[in-house]
Amino acid sequence: ETGVTQTPRHLVMGMTNKKSLKCEQHLGHNAMYWYKQSAKKPLELMFVYSLEERVENNSVPSRFSPECPNSSHLFLHLHTLQPEDSALYLCASSQDRQAGNEQFFGPGTRLTVL
Amino acid sequence: RKEVEQDPGPFNVPEGATVAFNCTYSNSASQSFFWYRQDCRKEPKLLMSVYSSGNEDGRFTAQLNRASQYISLLIRDSKLSDSATYLCVVMTPGAGSYQLTFGKGTKLSVIP
Numbered sequence: 038e039t040g041v042t043q044t045p046r047h048l049v050m051g052m053t054n055k056k057s058l059k060c061e062q063h064l065g066h067n068a069m070y071w072y073k074q075s076a077k078k079p080l081e082l083m084f085v086y087s088l089e090e091r092v093e094n095n096s097v098p099s100r101f102s103p104e105c106p107n108s109s110h111l112f113l114h115l116h117t118l119q120p121e122d123s124a125l126y127l128c129a130s131s132q133d134r135q136a137g138n139e140q141f142f143g144p145g146t147r148l149t150v151l
Numbered sequence: 152r153k154e155v156e157q158d159p160g161p162f163n164v165p166e167g168a169t170v171a172f173n174c175t176y177s178n179s180a181s182q183s184f185f186w187y188r189q190d191c192r193k194e195p196k197l198l199m200s201v202y203s204s205g206n207e208d209g210r211f212t213a214q215l216n217r218a219s220q221y222i223s224l225l226i227r228d229s230k231l232s233d234s235a236t237y238l239c240v241v242m243t244p245g246a247g248s249y250q251l252t253f254g255k256g257t258k259l260s261v262i263p
Contacts, residue, residue, distance in 0.1 A: 079155065080195070080238070080253040092248060127194055134248040137183045142194035 040064040041143035043128050049149045050118065058113040058146045060128030067133045069111045070140065071103060074125040086111060087134050118150045154178065157239050157254035165262050168229050172257045174222040174239030183242035183249070184215055186224050188235045189256065195238055198224075229261045 040063045050056050062069060071083040085093035086105040100122075102114040111128055125147050129140040157174045164170045176184075184201035199206065201213040201222055212225040222239055239254040 077255070079255045082251065085248070087248070093250075137200065137242070139185075139197045139200075140251065142196065144194050 041128060041130055041141050043126075043143035043146050045146055046144060047147050047149075049151065050115070051151050052118060052120070054118075055114070055116040057115065058126055058128075058148075060111040060113075060143055062109055062111075062128075062130040062141070062143075064130055064141060066130040066141075067108055068131045068138075069105060069108075070129040070131075071101075071111065071113050072127040072129060072142075074127055074145070076124075080127065084113075085134070092134070115148075118148075120150050123149045154252045155239055155241050155254040157237075157257050159255055159257060161258040161260055163260045163262055164229055166229055166231060168261075169225065169227045170229055170259060171226075172224045172237055172239075172259075174224075174254055176220050176222070176239075176241045176252075178241070178243050178252075179217075179220060181220075181241045181243040184213075184222050185240040185242070186211075186213060186222075187238040187240055187253075189238055190235045195253075198237070226259075229259075231261050231263060234259055234261045 042061050044059045068087045073081045082095050083097045084103040089105045100117050104112040125145045127145045128143040131138040131140045155176050186198040187195040188198045189195040199208050201215045205214045210227045214223045236256040236258045238256045241252050242249045
């Protein structure tokens with residue numbers, strides 16, 4: 038079983054709501070990631086944290102706000118989202134950001150914005 | 152040119168068939184290569200890394216051609232359980248770290 042858990046698994050929200058996605062890894066990894074997977078598109082990297090410090094933000098709109106309080110937990114805070122933000126949001130972790138390191142994915146949160 | 156390009160399929164093959172997937176990447180500085188598998192409505196999971204000399208894991212063989220910037224995955228003796236989407240993943244060095252880029256995936260359906 039995956040050592041990366043995500044909650045909630047499904048979320049439906051209106052455009053004016055504020056919600057948060059949670060990710061927890063039990064693998065002792067130092068790097069964590071948020072990805073977005075939309076239908077018929079490749080996985081898009083959104084944010085990268087290494088040792089709790091954000092090292093990459095791939096031009097993600099400010100309505101997505103990540104938080105990494107410690108090396109085991111990662112949050113994605115959502116506010117005033119758009120219907121086109123509906124997608125599967127995947128969290129992943131890896132030992133560190135060195136080449137060749139496998140990324141372990143959580144089961145994802147399937148988000149629908151109405 | 153897309154960074155990582157794959158034939159989306161679907162590939163519909165009978166049990167026992169051999170099937171090959173191809174992937175091309177645009178950045179010649181890319182250093183590490185992987186095949187991930189994603190089952191329907193599930194998360195991606197690492198299938199195998201791809202090494203320069205080619206590597207095999209049971210029924211699965213991965214090849215890398217750096218000159219052509221091309222990666223392949225061969226599945227022999229297909230099983231029903233092989234039905235999934237296969238993602239080609241390329242890791243490229245950036246400013247002080249590495250960037251993973253995913254292809255859209257190739258969908259495989261193995262038919263009884």
